[in-house]
Amino acid sequence: MNIYVGNLPFSASEDDLRQAFGKYGTVGEVNLIRDQFSGRLRGFGFVEMADGTQASAAIAALNGSDLGGRA
Numbered sequence: 448m449n450i451y452v453g454n455l456p457f458s459a460s461e462d463d464l465r466q467a468f469g470k471y472g473t474v475g476e477v478n479l480i481r482d483q484f485s486g487r488l489r490g491f492g493f494v495e496m497a498d499g500t501q502a503s504a505a506i507a508a509l510n511g512s513d514l515g516g517r518a
Contacts, residue, residue, distance in 0.1 A: 448496050448498065455479070455514060456514065459479060460479075465477055470505075471508060472498070472502070475496065477495070478493045
């Protein structure tokens, strides 16, 4: 199940998201969206979790939480 993750700091890395979401299950692909011209992060991305139960647990725990100074 893919989860939209918004309001990320522009310094966020795939490892940051893997660490945060990995507490709630198996993380598959992490995709941080970049500006097509500058290559800079746009502040959002997607995290793939192994199943809906793990995804729901991650969403419940992390929704509204602070990651790198942005909530």
